[in-house]
Amino acid sequence: MRRLLRLAVLVALTVWAWRYFVARRETHERAGVSYADGSSLVFEPGSPAFERLAGIARTALRP
Amino acid sequence: MDVAQALQELTELSAQVERAVVLDAGGSLLGSTHVGEGAAERLADAARELTDAAAELHASEGVIRVEVELADGALFVLREGGLTIAAVTGPSPTAGLVAYDLRTCLHAIDEKPKRSRRRPSSKPKEEASE
Numbered sequence: 001m002r003r004l005l006r007l008a009v010l011v012a013l014t015v016w017a018w019r020y021f022v023a024r025r026e027t028h029e030r031a032g033v034s035y036a037d038g039s040s041l042v043f044e045p046g047s048p049a050f051e052r053l054a055g056i057a058r059t060a061l062r063p
Numbered sequence: 064m065d066v067a068q069a070l071q072e073l074t075e076l077s078a079q080v081e082r083a084v085v086l087d088a089g090g091s092l093l094g095s096t097h098v099g100e101g102a103a104e105r106l107a108d109a110a111r112e113l114t115d116a117a118a119e120l121h122a123s124e125g126v127i128r129v130e131v132e133l134a135d136g137a138l139f140v141l142r143e144g145g146l147t148i149a150a151v152t153g154p155s156p157t158a159g160l161v162a163y164d165l166r167t168c169l170h171a172i173d174e175k176p177k178r179s180r181r182r183p184s185s186k187p188k189e190e191a192s193e
Contacts, residue, residue, distance in 0.1 A: 028132065028155070029132055029133050029134060030131075030132050031129075031130070031131045031132070032128075032129070032130050032131075032158075033117040033120060033121070033126060033128070033129050034126075034127050034128035034129075035121055035123040035124075035125055035126060035127060036123065036124075036125025036126075036127050037123045037125065039121065039123060041120060041121060049120055052116055053113060053116060053117070053129070053131050054131055054133055056109050056112045056113050056116060056131075057109060057113065057131035057133060057137075057138040058133065058135075059105060059108070059109050060105055060106045060108075060109035060110075060138050060149070060151060061133065061135050061136045061138060061151060062105070063102075
């Protein structure tokens with residue numbers, strides 16, 4: 001029983017450490033467009049449309 | 064509520080919005096939060112360019128919302144009722160909440176651009192050719 005408890009604590013600590021130190025640093029970049037007809041598009045980094053929209057947005061994000 | 068009041072209320076209510084501008088249907092700057100003139104114009108230019116670029120990406124012409132989330136921050140553009148609002152937030156914003164705040168700001172603005180009304184002329188039109 002004690003071994004099981006230790007294992008559970010170890011797993012929980014590992015998950016927490018991974019989420020805190022690794023996953024938090026991952027930047028989630030995306031671009032989304034919604035249209036009046038109800039349709040919407042989502043672009044991920046690497047696509048030409050995302051790079052175009054991101055390039056425009058970066059000019060506005062400059063302080 | 065005029066544009067300046069609506070934008071002031073937006074910055075008070077939303078902790079995520081750092082700066083914002085409102086444009087009319089023609090793309091002219093109607094108002095901005097307390098930022099420098101250069102930053103406001105830059106944000107307005109980006110909003111115009113973003114909606115133009117987004118319109119080219121799809122057969123449907125009516126772009127109502129564009130959001131670009133980057134590592135440095137995010138840019139939101141919403142169009143409704145002939146007005147456009149663009150706002151900059153910090154990284155990883157709560158997109159739905161920001162969009163709700165921006166929409167609320169647009170709804171609060173009642174001084175929308177007046178549509179030109181054609182008054183019926185009392186005089187009959189004169190023929191150009193004589």
